[in-house]
Amino acid sequence: MSVEHAVTVLRQQARSCAAMDAGLYHDLLVRAADDVRAGGPTAAVIQGYDTLPVDAVVPLRILGGVHALVLTGQAPDLTRFYPSAGGTYFPADADAAWSAFRALLAQRRDAVRGWLPRPPQTNEVGRANLLLAGLLHALAGTGDLPVRLIELGASAGLNLRADRFRVEADDFAWGPVDSPVRLPGAWRDGVPDWLRDAARAYPELTVVQRLGCDVTPLDPGSAQGALALRAYLWPEHTARAQRLDGALELARRVPARVEAVGAADFLAGVAPRSGTLTVVWHSVMRQYVPADEWTRVTAELDRLARAATADAPVAHLLFEPYPTEGRHHFQLRARLGAGDERLLAVAHPHGLPAWVA
Numbered sequence: 001m002s003v004e005h006a007v008t009v010l011r012q013q014a015r016s017c018a019a020m021d022a023g024l025y026h027d028l029l030v031r032a033a034d035d036v037r038a039g040g041p042t043a044a045v046i047q048g049y050d051t052l053p054v055d056a057v058v059p060l061r062i063l064g065g066v067h068a069l070v071l072t073g074q075a076p077d078l079t080r081f082y083p084s085a086g087g088t089y090f091p092a093d094a095d096a097a098w099s100a101f102r103a104l105l106a107q108r109r110d111a112v113r114g115w116l117p118r119p120p121q122t123n124e125v126g127r128a129n130l131l132l133a134g135l136l137h138a139l140a141g142t143g144d145l146p147v148r149l150i151e152l153g154a155s156a157g158l159n160l161r162a163d164r165f166r167v168e169a170d171d172f173a174w175g176p177v178d179s180p181v182r183l184p185g186a187w188r189d190g191v192p193d194w195l196r197d198a199a200r201a202y203p204e205l206t207v208v209q210r211l212g213c214d215v216t217p218l219d220p221g222s223a224q225g226a227l228a229l230r231a232y233l234w235p236e237h238t239a240r241a242q243r244l245d246g247a248l249e250l251a252r253r254v255p256a257r258v259e260a261v262g263a264a265d266f267l268a269g270v271a272p273r274s275g276t277l278t279v280v281w282h283s284v285m286r287q288y289v290p291a292d293e294w295t296r297v298t299a300e301l302d303r304l305a306r307a308a309t310a311d312a313p314v315a316h317l318l319f320e321p322y323p324t325e326g327r328h329h330f331q332l333r334a335r336l337g338a339g340d341e342r343l344l345a346v347a348h349p350h351g352l353p354a355w356v357a
Contacts, residue, residue, distance in 0.1 A: 003043070005057075006050040006338040007033045008037070010022060010042075012057035020349065022234045024081060028093040029059055029102050041105035047115050055287040057120055060232070065115030066104060068231035075104050076110075084235035102251035107314040115231075118216055119288045122232045123155035125243040126351030128162035128285040130332040132174070133354065135162075135205075135279055136143045141336050145277040145313070146206040150270060152263040152297070153285025154212025155230060160256040163205045165247075169353075174197035174199045180246035188353040198259035206278060210256035213266035217258040219253040240350065265288060265297035270304065272335040280304065281317040284330070284349065308337040319347070331357065 004280040014029035017094040035042040036050075042062075043050075069075040070082050089097065105112060135147070149160050166175035169187040172195075172334035186197075196317070219225040226248055233240050245307050259266060263282075272278050280301065286294065303318055306316035316335040321328035332345040 002050040003036060006046055007045075008034050009052075009054050010036065010059050013057065020234075020258070021144050022236055023091060024089045024097065024236055025063055025234055027114065028063070028098060031098040031102075032059070032062070033092075035102060035156050038178055041102055041109065043096055045105050045109055045112050046116070050328070054331060059121045061116045061118070062112060063104075063234075064100065064120055064231045065112035065212050066226075067233075067235060068115070068149075068227055069104065069108060070235070071227065071230055074108070075100075078104060081239055082235040083089065083227055084230070084241055086163060089236065089310070099352060108230060119182060120216075121155040121216075121218055121228060123158045123218070123244075123247075124240070124284070125158055125165070125181060125247045126183060126240065126348075127319055128159045128165050128181075129167055129183050129351045130345060130347055130354055131281050131283060131317060132162050132165065132167060132346060133195050134281065134315075134317035134319075134332055134334045136174075136195060138277065138313075138317065138336060139205075140198040141201050142192070142277050142313040142315065143169060144202065145275065146208045148276050148278045149211070150209075150278060150280045151212035151258075152266070152280065153288065154214050154217065154258045154283040156218040156225055156251070157210070157212050157256040157258040158220060158229075158244075160210040160258075161247065161250045161254045162213055163207050164254060172199070174203070176204075180249045181243055182246070183243070183352060185353050188355040190356075192356050195300045203237070205214075205281050209270060210254070212256065212258040213263060214258055215262055216258070217260050220248050237350075251264065262293060264300060267297060267300035270300075272304065272307050272314050274311065274312045276312065278304070278308075278312070279313045280314070281319075283319040283351075284321065286320050305335065306337040312342055313337060316341075317352070321349070326355040 010033035014026045018026040032042045053119050079085045081089045081097040165181040166179040167186045168184045172191045304314045330349050336343040344356045345354045
C-alpha cells in the first residue's frame with residue numbers, strides 16, 4: 001500500500017508543478033513515480049517516508065535535496081537542465097534530465113535523504129503581498145499605531161521585513177522605492193479600493209518588533225541557511241530567486257528574531273501591548289502543524305483576541321489553503337480583535353498575483 005500511496009503523492013505533486021509553470025519538476029516527478037513502482041533509486045530514497053500524507057510534500061523534500069547538490073556543483077550532469085544554475089530546460093530534454101536525476105539519486109542517496117526529515121521551508125517572499133495587504137487593512141481598522149510583527153512558522157524570518165518590500169500593480173505602488181525586493185504584478189483585475197485607501201493613509205509603517213517562531217528556523221545570514229532557502233525554490237522560477245536574493249540582503253540590514261519553538265508554546269508568551277498593534281500572521285504553514293497543536297494555537301489566538309483593547313489592538317492575518325470544489329484555494333483572511341474572521345482576497349499559492357475574493 002505504501003508504494004501506491006507514494007506513487008499517488010508524487011503524481012499529485014507533479015500536477016501541481018505543471019499548474020505552476022514548473023515543467024522540469026513535473027517531468028521528473030512523473031518519472032519518479034514510475035521509478036518507485038519499479039523499485040528503483042527513488043523508492044530507496046523515500047523508504048520510511050513513503051506513507052506520509054500528501055500535505056507533508058515529500059516530493060518537494062526530495063527535489064530540495066537534489067537542487068542543493070546542483071547549486072553546490074555536486075551534480076554536474078544535472079546542472080545543464082537547471083535554470084537556477086545557468087542551464088536551460090525544454091520538454092524534449094525530459095528523458096535526459098530524468099536519466100541524470102535518477103543516477104544522482106542512486107549515487108547520492110544518503111545526501112538526498114538528509115533533506116527528508118524536515119518539511120520544505122521556502123519562506124516564500126511573494127506571499128508578503130498578501131500579508132502586507134492584510135496589515136494595511138488592520139491598520140485602517142485600528143488606527144495609526146506602531147506595529148509588532150509576530151510570525152508563526154517564520155522559517156528564516158524574511159517576511160518579518162515585509163514592510164521594506166515594494167509592492168507594485170497597475171496604477172499602484174507601496175513600499176520603499178529603493179527596496180531590493182520588488183513584488184510586481186501584485187494584483188489581477190485591479191487593486192481593491194480598501195487597499196488603495198489604506199495604502200494612501202499609511203505610506204510607511206513604524207515596526208517596533210519583528211519576532212517569529214519555527215520548529216527548525218533557518219539563519220538567513222549563514223551559508224547553509226541561504227542554500228536551503230535557494231534549494232527549496234523551483235529552478236525555473238528565476239523571478240522568485242531574485243526576490244529571495246533581495247530579501248536575504250534586507251535580512252542583513254534589518255534585525256529580526258526567530259525562536260526555535262512550536263507555534264502554540266510561542267504564542268503562550270505573547271500578550272497585547274499598550275500603544276501598539278500586535279499582528280500575528282502566518283502563510284502556508286498550518287498544514288505542517290499537528291492537529292492537536294493547532295487546536296492549542298487556536299486557543300491562544302482566541303485568548304489574544306479577547307485580551308485586545310482599543311489601546312492594545314490585535315490582528316490575526318493568515319494566507320492559507322482552503323479546500324473548495326475539490327481543490328485548494330489560497331486565501332487571505334483577517335480577524336481584528338474578537339471580531340469575525342473576514343475573507344479579503346485570493347491569490348496564487350506563491351502570492352503573486354492576488355485578486356478580490
